[in-house]
Amino acid sequence: MSKLFLSLNIFFYVFSCYSQVPNGPGGVGSLNELSIWLDATKITANDGDFLSSWSDVSGNGNNFSQPSAPLQPFYTLNSTINGGPAVSFNSDFFQSSSIPSLETNQLSWIMVSNTSNSNTQVLLRSDYSGGTTFNSSIMWGNFSTSTEFIAHSREADGTIVKLIDAYNLGSHIWSSRWNGTTLFETYIDQNFIASDNLAAAIPSGHNATFLGAANATNQYPFTGDISEVIVYNSTLNDAQRIIVDNYLSTKYSIALSANDYFSFDATHGNELAGIGREDASNEHLDAQGEGILRITSSGLDNGEYLLWGHDNGNLSSTASGIPPGLGASGAMLERQWRFSESGAGFGTVSMTFDLSSGLSFGDPNSYVLYIDSDGDFTAGAVGPIGPSTLTGGEVSFTVTDFQLNDGDYLILANGDADIISIVDGQTWNDPTTWNCNCIPNSGNNVTIDVGHTVSVLSTANALNLTVSNTGGLNISASNLNVEGDLDFQLGSVNTLNGVLDVEGNLNNFGSITSSSSNIFIGLDWRNNGTYTYFDGDSVTFDGGVSQKIIGDTDWYILTIIGGASGHVSVASGNQNVFGILNLVSGTFSTSGLVTLKSIASGTALMDNIETCTINGDLTVERLLSMSSQGWREITSPVQGTNLIDWQNNGVIFSGFTNSTYPNFAWVNALSYAEPNALGDKNNGWVEATNAISNSTGPSNGYRIYMDATDYTLSVTGLPYTGTQTINVTQNGGAGSGDDQNGWNLIGNPYPCTIDWDLVSKSGIEDAIWTWNATAGNYGLYFSGIGTNDVTNEIAHSQAFWVKGIQANGSVTINEDDKVRTDKPFVKSFSSSNDMHVFLTGDQNSYSDELIVRRLANASDSYDLGLEFPKLFTELPDEAPSLSVLCEDSIDLSVVAIGDGSFYSELKLAALSGLTAQGNYTISFNIPESFMDFGCIELEDLHTGITTNLVTDSLYTFVSSDTTTLPRFLLKIFRDYSVYSSSASCFDFNDGSIQIEGNSLNSNTYSLYNNGALFSSLTANSDSLFFDNLPAGNYQISTNQALSCDNNIIDVNVNEPQEVIAEFSINDDTLILGSQPVQLQLTNLSLGADNYFWDFDDGDFSYETHPVNFYSNPGDYQVNLTAENSLLPLCYDDVSYTIVVVDSTSTSIENIVNDQDDLQVYKSENEIIVQSQFDMNNTNIQVYNSIGQLIFFKNIDLLNAEILRINIGSQKQIYFVVISNKEMVKTIKLL
Known part of the structure; x- marks a missing residue:
C-alpha cells in the first residue's frame, strides 16, 4: 500500500462548467482545448453503410463530411483494428470546413489507424491560406509511403519538416505534437520516433482539414481503416500524451511499447x-x-x-x-x-x-x-x-x-435510499418533489406521501413504490418502471395514461382509472379496490413464473406471456374481458371464473393462443340484437354445449323434447344434413329432437327462429383451440354444376373472428354464404367481393354455408386465421370494380344483391370459381330475390361475362316476396372501370320498356305474383373495342391503335390528331390496325351505323420518358504525378438505369458514379452510354475530352502554339498571365511539381490585361492550365 494521504471528492458538475471539465479522451483536454474528436465507436450506422459525414464529438461541432456518393468511406463494425468499429477508406475521403481554433502552431494530433497499402497515401492533412512563405495548403499531418510513416509540419519558409518511421503493417496509435518553436515530435504506440526544432511556421487562415486524402481533388488517397482522430489546439505535455495513449490502447487493444499504466483493460x-x-x-x-x-x-x-x-x-x-x-x-x-x-x-x-x-x-x-x-x-x-x-x-x-x-x-x-415526497402536485423527475432533492431510480424505495399527487411526465423508475392514503400517482403519456412491488393504499386515487411496468406484485386497495395505458405485471395482481379501464387498455402478465389474479376485475385486453414455464392462474374473483383475451405463451388456468363479455359496444375475443395452454372452462357471450322476428344461424365456440344452453339464455324453443314449448307443432331449431338433400336442397333440413341432447358446435350450425328482442347467448366450456377441421360433403350431386347438392351449414369454431381468406379449403367452392337478417337474404363472399354486406370476416358464434363440389371435402381453420376484429353478424362492405345490382321494395325493409363481373376467361355456361350459385331466402313470403339464370339453368348471385365480348345478354329474375307484392326498384352501381365505354341497357319483358343504365341507374316496376321466369334482360354491348400500344422509345413513331368489332367489315375508320386527319382505313375484316404512330391524342371517326352511343372516340398513344445521358467531372485537366491520377465522375443522366462507361484507356465501368485512374498522359475521350433496362432500344450517349498532363514532361509548353497572343511566364515570385484577346469565363489553375493545386480562379481577362499569381521564392516546376469552352492549354514553367 502506498504511503499517502488520499482525499477523494466525488461530485457532479453541471453543464455550465462543461467547457472547463477535463472530459476529453482519457480525461485530457476540455471543450476549449479540443478542436477535433472523431470516434468510430460513437457512429450510429449499420455495418457497411456509406457515410456522408463523421460527427465531431468534442462538443465543438467540427464535423467532417463528404457529399459526393462515389467518394464516401463506409462504416465497418469489424475492422482491421482488432475487430473494432472503424471508418474504412478506399480512395475516398472526408474534409472539414474552416476551424478557427486550429490557427495556431500549438497543436497535438493523435490517430488510430491500420493500413496494408504501400502506395504513397495521406491520412491527415490540414490546409491553410497563410503561415508560411509557400505550401501553407499542406501545413501539417500524417502520410505514408511504401517504406515510411511520416508526420510533417512546416518551417516558416514553407520547407517541410518530416519525422519518419519505417513502414509498419497493422494497427497503430500515431501521436504527434508541435509547439511551433522548439518542439515537433512524433510517437507510434508510445515508441519515440523522431523530433525537430525548426518547425516554426505560424498557421493562419485555416481552410479545411482532410482525412483520407491530400486535398479536395482526392490526391494520394488512403486505403485502410481509421477508428479515432483527436486534434488539440495545444501542445500536450508528456504526462498527457501518455494518458491519451493509454486510453486508446485500452479502447482498441493496441499494445504500447512503453508506459502502459492500466492493467484491467478486459474487465x-x-x-x-x-x-x-x-x-x-x-x-x-x-x-x-x-x-x-x-x-x-x-x-x-x-x-x-x-x-x-x-x-x-x-x-x-x-x-x-x-x-x-x-x-x-x-x-x-x-x-x-x-x-x-x-x-x-x-x-x-x-x-x-x-x-x-x-x-x-x-x-x-x-x-x-x-x-x-x-x-x-x-x-x-x-x-x-x-x-x-x-x-x-x-x-x-x-x-x-x-x-x-x-x-x-x-x-x-x-445508506438511506428510501425516498418520500415532500410536495404535492409536482412531477416525478423534479428533484424538489422528494426529500433527497434527487430523482428516484430503480434502486430506491419510493413513497408518495399522504395528500400528495405526483405526476410522471417522462420515464421514471423505482425499486418499490407505495402510494399512501389520499395520495395519488398520475402517469401521463410516459413510462414508470417498478422493479419490485407497487402498493396503492386504501383511499389513494390514481390515473394511468402510459406504460406501467411492475416486476413484482401490484396491490390495489385504492382506485385506478386507466386511459390509454399498458400495465405489465411480473408477479400477482391483487385488486381489492377499483380498476376502471378505457377501450384499448392492456394488462399483461409477463413474469414467466407462477402468477395469480386475485379479486373481481374488468379487463379490456388481458395478455398472458408466460414463456416456457410461466403459469398464470385465477385464484379468486370474476374476470370479465371486454376486449381481447390474448394468450401468447405459458399456461393460463381460468378456474371457471373468466368470461368473454358481449355488450352493445362490442364483443370480446380470444386471440391466437400461439404457444399458450388454457386450462379450465371459459364463458363466452354473444349479444344478438333482434329488431324483428326472424331466422339466425349460429354455433357454439366452446365444447360440450347443447341447445339447452341457449334456451337457458332466454331463447324460446318449440316443437321438440325439453324445449320451452315441447307440444307446439312448429319446430324452430334446424340443423342441416347434406346427404339428405338428394337433388333438392330443402330435403337437407333436420329438425331438433331434444334440447338437452342435441349438441351445438362448429360441425353443425343451427338455424333458429328468434323473437324480436335482445339475446345474450352465454355458453361455458373448454374453448375450441388449435387446428379445427370440419368435413363437408356432396352426396348424390353432379359436382360443380349442381346447385341443389353440396350445401353444408358449419360454424366458426373459435371465440374470435376468423378471416375466410386465410382458411384452408378442399373440395368446396372458395366462397361462403351467410344469412343477413336485415336484408332477409343470404349474402355471399368470395375473393375480396361480397354481397348483402357479407365480408371475409366471420364473427364468433356465426354459422355459415359452404358448398361442396366433391364427394368429400374439408374446411381447416387454424389459430393463425383469427383476426382481432369484433365482427358483428352484419357489417357493410364495399369492393371491386364489378357491377352491383340491388333490389328493394316498398312493402318492407328486406333487399337483395347480385354481382356482374367482366372477366377475360368467362363463358356463357356456369364457370366454377368465377360464378357462384344463388342461395335463396328462407323468407320467400316477405323477402325479394335477385338472380341471373345462366345457360346451364343455374340461378346465380354472381355472374361473369367475357371481358372482350361485344354483346352479352343476361336473364335477370327480380322476384318479390309472395305476400309482399308492390313497387320494387332495381338499382345499378356501375364503376367506371367496369366497362371502358359501351352501353348497358335493361329491358322489361313484361312492359317492353328499355332503360339506358349509363344515364339512368334506377328502374322501378310493379311486381307480379304470376312471374316465375326471369322478367328482365340485362344487355351489355359495344360496337367496337379500341386498344393502343405505346411508342417503344421517346420520340419514336412506332405506336399503334387497333380497333376490333363484330361489324367493322367494309366500314371506314379515320384517325385524327389535334383536329387534323392523320390516317383513314377501310376494314376488310373485324379488325383494323393503325401503326407507325407518334405519341399523342387521337380521335376516331367512322361511317359505321352505331347501335351504342357511348363508344370510344378519344385514345392516347403514350411514350416512355426520354433517356438523356449526361455527366460531370471533377476536372477536365488532370496533372499526373508519381501516382495514377483520379478522374471523378458524377452521373446526371435522366430516364435510365443502366450505364456503360468507356474511359478510352482500355478500362470500362457499369457503375452509376465511377472513378477511373489514369497512369499515362494524353487526351482521353470519356463516353457514357445510358439506357432504360426495360426498354433496350431506348438509350443515349455523351462524350467529353479530358487532358492528362505528365508533371515530369519537358514538352508541355509546346501545347501552347499561340504564345504571341497568350503569354504565360515567371517573373521573380510571380507567374504572369497576359492575353492579347478577351478570355471570358476562364479557369486559371496552377499545380506544383507533385500535382498539388496551389491556385485556382475563374476570371474574365480582357485584351492586354495582366493576371499576377504570387508563388513565393521556392525553386520548382509549375504547370499552368488555362481552360474555357473554346480551349484547354497547359504551360510548364521552370
Whole structure:
C-alpha cells in the first residue's frame, strides 16, 4: 500500500462548467482545448453503410463530411483494428470546413489507424491560406509511403519538416505534437520516433482539414481503416500524451511499447481516464474523461500515475450485493470502478462523480464510498467512507491513502435510499418533489406521501413504490418502471395514461382509472379496490413464473406471456374481458371464473393462443340484437354445449323434447344434413329432437327462429383451440354444376373472428354464404367481393354455408386465421370494380344483391370459381330475390361475362316476396372501370320498356305474383373495342391503335390528331390496325351505323420518358504525378438505369458514379452510354475530352502554339498571365511539381490585361492550365 494521504471528492458538475471539465479522451483536454474528436465507436450506422459525414464529438461541432456518393468511406463494425468499429477508406475521403481554433502552431494530433497499402497515401492533412512563405495548403499531418510513416509540419519558409518511421503493417496509435518553436515530435504506440526544432511556421487562415486524402481533388488517397482522430489546439505535455495513449490502447487493444499504466483493460477498460506526472513541466492533475468520475490532485511526485476505468455497469442503483453496513434501506450504483496506481505516492487526491443528470439515489446526506480488493462488496469491503456533502448535484468525500491500493474496486453507495415526497402536485423527475432533492431510480424505495399527487411526465423508475392514503400517482403519456412491488393504499386515487411496468406484485386497495395505458405485471395482481379501464387498455402478465389474479376485475385486453414455464392462474374473483383475451405463451388456468363479455359496444375475443395452454372452462357471450322476428344461424365456440344452453339464455324453443314449448307443432331449431338433400336442397333440413341432447358446435350450425328482442347467448366450456377441421360433403350431386347438392351449414369454431381468406379449403367452392337478417337474404363472399354486406370476416358464434363440389371435402381453420376484429353478424362492405345490382321494395325493409363481373376467361355456361350459385331466402313470403339464370339453368348471385365480348345478354329474375307484392326498384352501381365505354341497357319483358343504365341507374316496376321466369334482360354491348400500344422509345413513331368489332367489315375508320386527319382505313375484316404512330391524342371517326352511343372516340398513344445521358467531372485537366491520377465522375443522366462507361484507356465501368485512374498522359475521350433496362432500344450517349498532363514532361509548353497572343511566364515570385484577346469565363489553375493545386480562379481577362499569381521564392516546376469552352492549354514553367 502506498504511503499517502488520499482525499477523494466525488461530485457532479453541471453543464455550465462543461467547457472547463477535463472530459476529453482519457480525461485530457476540455471543450476549449479540443478542436477535433472523431470516434468510430460513437457512429450510429449499420455495418457497411456509406457515410456522408463523421460527427465531431468534442462538443465543438467540427464535423467532417463528404457529399459526393462515389467518394464516401463506409462504416465497418469489424475492422482491421482488432475487430473494432472503424471508418474504412478506399480512395475516398472526408474534409472539414474552416476551424478557427486550429490557427495556431500549438497543436497535438493523435490517430488510430491500420493500413496494408504501400502506395504513397495521406491520412491527415490540414490546409491553410497563410503561415508560411509557400505550401501553407499542406501545413501539417500524417502520410505514408511504401517504406515510411511520416508526420510533417512546416518551417516558416514553407520547407517541410518530416519525422519518419519505417513502414509498419497493422494497427497503430500515431501521436504527434508541435509547439511551433522548439518542439515537433512524433510517437507510434508510445515508441519515440523522431523530433525537430525548426518547425516554426505560424498557421493562419485555416481552410479545411482532410482525412483520407491530400486535398479536395482526392490526391494520394488512403486505403485502410481509421477508428479515432483527436486534434488539440495545444501542445500536450508528456504526462498527457501518455494518458491519451493509454486510453486508446485500452479502447482498441493496441499494445504500447512503453508506459502502459492500466492493467484491467478486459474487465474495467470503459471510459478510461487518468492523472499523472513525469516532472514539474509534464503533469496532468485533473481528469474526468467521458464518465462521471473526476479525480484531481494538488500535486504528484515524478513517475506517479493513477488511471481508472469501469465495468460498464448501469448508472442506476441496486440493493443487491450491497455491503452489510448499508442496512436495509441502503443501495449502491451498479457500476464499479477499478484503479491502477504507479509510483510511490500521490499526496492529496480528490475524486468527483457527476450525478447532476438525475443519478442521485437517496438521502443527500447519506452518500458513502466503499473500496474492496476483490470486487465482492458483501464481505471485506473498506467503508463506509464519509461523510459526504451534496451541493447542486455534487457529492464529495475525503479518503486517506491507506484505504486505496493498486487494483482496488470502488463503488458509490447511499445508506438511506428510501425516498418520500415532500410536495404535492409536482412531477416525478423534479428533484424538489422528494426529500433527497434527487430523482428516484430503480434502486430506491419510493413513497408518495399522504395528500400528495405526483405526476410522471417522462420515464421514471423505482425499486418499490407505495402510494399512501389520499395520495395519488398520475402517469401521463410516459413510462414508470417498478422493479419490485407497487402498493396503492386504501383511499389513494390514481390515473394511468402510459406504460406501467411492475416486476413484482401490484396491490390495489385504492382506485385506478386507466386511459390509454399498458400495465405489465411480473408477479400477482391483487385488486381489492377499483380498476376502471378505457377501450384499448392492456394488462399483461409477463413474469414467466407462477402468477395469480386475485379479486373481481374488468379487463379490456388481458395478455398472458408466460414463456416456457410461466403459469398464470385465477385464484379468486370474476374476470370479465371486454376486449381481447390474448394468450401468447405459458399456461393460463381460468378456474371457471373468466368470461368473454358481449355488450352493445362490442364483443370480446380470444386471440391466437400461439404457444399458450388454457386450462379450465371459459364463458363466452354473444349479444344478438333482434329488431324483428326472424331466422339466425349460429354455433357454439366452446365444447360440450347443447341447445339447452341457449334456451337457458332466454331463447324460446318449440316443437321438440325439453324445449320451452315441447307440444307446439312448429319446430324452430334446424340443423342441416347434406346427404339428405338428394337433388333438392330443402330435403337437407333436420329438425331438433331434444334440447338437452342435441349438441351445438362448429360441425353443425343451427338455424333458429328468434323473437324480436335482445339475446345474450352465454355458453361455458373448454374453448375450441388449435387446428379445427370440419368435413363437408356432396352426396348424390353432379359436382360443380349442381346447385341443389353440396350445401353444408358449419360454424366458426373459435371465440374470435376468423378471416375466410386465410382458411384452408378442399373440395368446396372458395366462397361462403351467410344469412343477413336485415336484408332477409343470404349474402355471399368470395375473393375480396361480397354481397348483402357479407365480408371475409366471420364473427364468433356465426354459422355459415359452404358448398361442396366433391364427394368429400374439408374446411381447416387454424389459430393463425383469427383476426382481432369484433365482427358483428352484419357489417357493410364495399369492393371491386364489378357491377352491383340491388333490389328493394316498398312493402318492407328486406333487399337483395347480385354481382356482374367482366372477366377475360368467362363463358356463357356456369364457370366454377368465377360464378357462384344463388342461395335463396328462407323468407320467400316477405323477402325479394335477385338472380341471373345462366345457360346451364343455374340461378346465380354472381355472374361473369367475357371481358372482350361485344354483346352479352343476361336473364335477370327480380322476384318479390309472395305476400309482399308492390313497387320494387332495381338499382345499378356501375364503376367506371367496369366497362371502358359501351352501353348497358335493361329491358322489361313484361312492359317492353328499355332503360339506358349509363344515364339512368334506377328502374322501378310493379311486381307480379304470376312471374316465375326471369322478367328482365340485362344487355351489355359495344360496337367496337379500341386498344393502343405505346411508342417503344421517346420520340419514336412506332405506336399503334387497333380497333376490333363484330361489324367493322367494309366500314371506314379515320384517325385524327389535334383536329387534323392523320390516317383513314377501310376494314376488310373485324379488325383494323393503325401503326407507325407518334405519341399523342387521337380521335376516331367512322361511317359505321352505331347501335351504342357511348363508344370510344378519344385514345392516347403514350411514350416512355426520354433517356438523356449526361455527366460531370471533377476536372477536365488532370496533372499526373508519381501516382495514377483520379478522374471523378458524377452521373446526371435522366430516364435510365443502366450505364456503360468507356474511359478510352482500355478500362470500362457499369457503375452509376465511377472513378477511373489514369497512369499515362494524353487526351482521353470519356463516353457514357445510358439506357432504360426495360426498354433496350431506348438509350443515349455523351462524350467529353479530358487532358492528362505528365508533371515530369519537358514538352508541355509546346501545347501552347499561340504564345504571341497568350503569354504565360515567371517573373521573380510571380507567374504572369497576359492575353492579347478577351478570355471570358476562364479557369486559371496552377499545380506544383507533385500535382498539388496551389491556385485556382475563374476570371474574365480582357485584351492586354495582366493576371499576377504570387508563388513565393521556392525553386520548382509549375504547370499552368488555362481552360474555357473554346480551349484547354497547359504551360510548364521552370
